[in-house]
Amino acid sequence: MEFRYLGNSGLKISALTYGNWLTHASQIENETAIACVQAALEEGISTFDTADVYANTKAEVVLGEALAGQRRESLEIFTKVYFPTGPRGHNDSGLSRKHIMESINGSLTRLGTDYVDLYQAHRFDVETPLEETMQAFADVVRAGKALYIGVSEWNAEQLRAGHALAKDLGIQLISNQPQYSMLWRVIEGEVIPAAEDLGISQIVWSPMAQGVLSGKYLPGAELPAGSRATDEKGGGAQMMRGFMKEEILTGVQKLRPIAEEQGLTMSQLALAWVLQNQNVASAIVGASRPEQVRENVKAVGVHLEDSVMERIDAVIAHLAEDDPAKTAVPEGRPE
Numbered sequence: 001m002e003f004r005y006l007g008n009s010g011l012k013i014s015a016l017t018y019g020n021w022l023t024h025a026s027q028i029e030n031e032t033a034i035a036c037v038q039a040a041l042e043e044g045i046s047t048f049d050t051a052d053v054y055a056n057t058k059a060e061v062v063l064g065e066a067l068a069g070q071r072r073e074s075l076e077i078f079t080k081v082y083f084p085t086g087p088r089g090h091n092d093s094g095l096s097r098k099h100i101m102e103s104i105n106g107s108l109t110r111l112g113t114d115y116v117d118l119y120q121a122h123r124f125d126v127e128t129p130l131e132e133t134m135q136a137f138a139d140v141v142r143a144g145k146a147l148y149i150g151v152s153e154w155n156a157e158q159l160r161a162g163h164a165l166a167k168d169l170g171i172q173l174i175s176n177q178p179q180y181s182m183l184w185r186v187i188e189g190e191v192i193p194a195a196e197d198l199g200i201s202q203i204v205w206s207p208m209a210q211g212v213l214s215g216k217y218l219p220g221a222e223l224p225a226g227s228r229a230t231d232e233k234g235g236g237a238q239m240m241r242g243f244m245k246e247e248i249l250t251g252v253q254k255l256r257p258i259a260e261e262q263g264l265t266m267s268q269l270a271l272a273w274v275l276q277n278q279n280v281a282s283a284i285v286g287a288s289r290p291e292q293v294r295e296n297v298k299a300v301g302v303h304l305e306d307s308v309m310e311r312i313d314a315v316i317a318h319l320a321e322d323d324p325a326k327t328a329v330p331e332g333r334p335e
Contacts, residue, residue: 001044002300004281007174008199011117011148013076015275015300017047017203018293019284020059030062032288037066039290043297047076049177049203049284051122052107053083060110068112075117078203079107080152080177082122095125095133104145119146120177124158130165138169150175150203155327156194163198173200175281178327180204182213182255182273182316183243189324192279201281204274208285212243213270215256219249247319254315258308264299271299273312 002015018040020033037048050063060079067075081103084093091098104119119140125133137149149171151162159176166173176195178187180202187202195202208214252266259269274283287293304312 001046001297003046005201006118006148006203006281007172007201009148009172009174011076011174013047013203013282014045015282016045016271016297017049017078017282017284018045019049019205019286020063021051021054021205021286030065033062034066035290036287036293037063039287039293041070043294045293045297046074047078047282049078050111051080051083051120052085052103052110053080053122057085057106057110060107064110064112072113077111077113077116078118078120078150079111079116080120080122081107082125095121095128095136097132097136100133100136100140104140108145115144116146118148118150118175120150120152120175121154121162122152124151124154130161134162134165134169134171138166138171141171148175149173150177152177153179153327154191155324156190159191159194159198159200163200173198175201175203177203177205177284179206180274180277180280181207181209182270182312183209183248183252183320185317185320185322186324186326188322191324191327192277196279202277202279203282203284204280205284207274207283208267208270209243212248213252213255213266215252215259215266217244217249217252219246219253242321251316251319255312258311258315262302262304262308264302265295267296268299268302269304269312271296272302272304273309275299275302276304276309 003012004015006013018037048063048067050060052060081100082093082095086092093099108114119137121133140146141149149166154162154176163173176191178191180187255266255269259266262269264272271283274280285296
C-alpha cells in the first residue's frame with residue numbers, strides 16, 4: 001500500500017480509501033460487509049469513509065462493528081454531515097451549528113470511536129451562514145471529536161471562502177471529496193487549481209464511474225444480473241444513468257487493449273488513472289465481495305507513462321463531462 005499526505009497537513013492516508021456508500025446496510029449483508037472491510041485491512045488499506053446519511057445512519061453502525069477490535073491509532077476514519085437523517089425534521093439536515101453538533105455525537109456513537117480523523121461537510125449549505133458552519137466545525141475540532149475538517153463537492157469559490165475562515169479560526173480544512181474519473185472531469189478546470197493553491201487534496205469518489213469503467217457493461221447487451229445498474233431500490237441505477245449511453249459504453253470498450261498491454265484489468269486502469277493526478281490523495285473504492293478489494297489494490301503504485309495517458313484521452317476524453325459549472329451546483333438545504 002502507498003500512503004499520501006492529505007492536503008497541507010501531516011496526516012497520511014492510504015492511496016485507496018474503503019467507502020461504504022451503496023453497500024453496507026443496503027446492497028450486501030452485514031457478514032459480507034465485514035468480510036470486505038477485513039480484506040481491506042489485510043491489503044493495507046487504513047482509511048475508511050462513510051457518512052451519517054448512508055442507509056440512514058446504518059452504514060456507520062456496520063463500519064463501526066467491522067472495525068471493532070482494531071488499533072484505533074492505525075486507522076483513519078472519515079464521516080460526513082449535511083443530508084437528512086432520522087425522521088427528517090426541520091433541523092435534521094444542513095450545516096447549522098445545531099445539526100453539526102448533534103450529528104457528530106451520533107456518528108461517534110454509531111462508529112464506536114471517540115473521534116474521527118476527518119469530519120466533512122457533505123455539500124455546501126447556501127441557507128446557513130458559512131461563518132456559523134466553520135465556527136461549529138472549529139468547536140468540534142477543539143472538543144477533540146475530529147482532528148481535521150474536509151468538505152465534499154464544493155466548488156472553487158466555496159473552497160476559498162471555507163479555507164479562509166478555517167485559517168482565521170485556527171483549524172485545518174485539508175480535503176475535498178468530489179466525483180472524479182476518466183468520464184467525469186469537472187474538477188480539473190477550477191477546483192483542482194484552487195485546491196493546489198490552498199493546500200487541499202482530493203479524496204475522489206466513483207473513480208470507476210459507478211463501475212462503468214470496469215468494462216462489464218457492454219453496448220447493446222443485457223445488464224449483468226445483480227449489478228449496480230440494476231439496483232433501483234438502493235439508488236445505484238439512478239446514479240449510473242448518465243454513463244449508460246451506448247456511445248460511452250462503446251468508448252469504454254476501446255480502453256480494454258490499453259489495460260491489457262499494461263497488465264491491468266480495466267478497473268485497475270481506471271484507478272491508476274485517477275491516482276496519477278498529483279492533487280488526488282486517495283480514491284474511494286467500495287466492494288460487494290472481498291475479491292473486489294484485493295483486485296483494486298493492485299492499481300496502487302502503478303505508473304502510467306505519458307504516452308499511455310495520451311492514448312486513454314484519445315479514446316475517452318471526448319466522452320467525458322468537464323464543465324466546471326457541474327461541480328456541486330449550490331443547492332438549498334435538503335428536506
